Amino acid sequence: MKARGSVFKYGDNVDTDVIIPARYLNIADPVELATHCMEDIDTEFVKNVKKGDIMVATKNFGCGSSREHAPQVIRDNGISCVIASSFARIFYRSSINIGLPIMESEEAANAISAGDEVEVDFDTGIITDITTGEQFQAAAFPPFLQNIIRAGGLLKSLKEREG
Template identity: 60%
Template sequence: MVKGKVIKYGDNVDTDVIIPARHLSTSDPKELAVHCMEDLDKDFPSKVENANIIIAGKNFGCGSSREHAPIAIKAAGVECVIAETFARIFYRNSINIGLAIIECPEAAKDIEEGNEVSIDFKSGLITNITKGKTYTAAAFPEFMEKIIAAEGLINYIKAQINN
């Protein structure tokens, strides 16, 4: 379960604006977080201080397959991204590093920046607390919940080996 305020973006937010290529010389999450969204939204650092959920339109995370993009988002303090659709490689990379992402076109279109939202991954219910509306997305399969709870696929696998 995640609860928080929303930062909203439109369609086709690509990995080059999530984390510009000029900052790919590092894989340090803290350094990537500093530059997250800087070419799209100069106010992102101040927004993410008060919000932990990104809402976006279609094709979020399109572009190159860099894993740096979801790492930057997560390290910046975002706990979940809800979009109409995701680029497939971004979707996979997000799960691999433990960033929760959900496709829900209705929620992505209706929820506005600054709204307070809660997300129940087990049921797939997204509640816009501000508007008093609920949207239904696909629930996370149990294994994906475990990967996200473990902070990523590598940690999940390590835990499985050690048990």
Template identity: 60%
Template sequence: MEKAKGHCVKYGDNVDTDVIIPARYLAIQDKAELATHAMEDIDQHFHDKIKKGDLLIAGKNFGCGSSREHAPQVLKDSGISCVIAESFARIFFRNALNIGLAIVEAPEAAKEIQEGEELEVDFTEGKIHNLSSGKSYTMAVFPPFLQEMIDKGGLIASVNEKLEKMQQKT
């Protein structure tokens, strides 16, 4: 987990999990199909404008509401490589890391970055570079074990890989 690079889409404060993925779609089992419904209640064009690697910028309390893991998963499956927000709801924050979606609390960056700007997030350096404006922002660096877990696709994938390695040794 070194860098994420892409254009950004931007939303405001208190985007809840029911907006990220409306409950009426939760019975869909196919991840790609489910991802086509991400954010559709506030942005019907979200799915069409996201390219793999793009970033989502949000205000305060992103991911509030229910504890459904579907919310960060559909963002990841939509192609979002990283979510930058002023703040996250605690359960969304944990669920995002558990499924391997990089998330960053960076209030100044979240306030100043505009929709459509191109960003590069350097997770090792702890910097968000706005390639459109030339401005850079500081962010907290994930500890190595979290970077590794996100790289492997989340908590379950990381644990499964470690178990496989242990079994191979025996």
């Protein structure tokens, strides 16, 4: 399983309230909710993101509250993978639960620039910055996590097994 796209780059401590501000959490329609993703730090994000693009950040991405809305709006905007130096643990697990692939690699997070073309191989954990030719190693996803992500999340994965 692979992802390839253009990079949106952010810094340290991007919290869930920046990813999806709490003032919008009363919106029930996921499509409308996703239109507010990252707007407090990147007003052009939803206008410029394309299906398959990749989000890169440095330390402690997804800190803050435990709301699953944060990884959900990232995925609903077409982001195929988030790469960061580190993730808040609850955000990490919520991302897997809703089918958003995330990779931890401090080297990749520090070296990759906004606008770079990046490819991620989830089987091997190799992150390739196509723009610069650099490669980085992250932990590969074990098959059971790949199945959850491929299915679009944990609940969908469980339904596939039962059905």
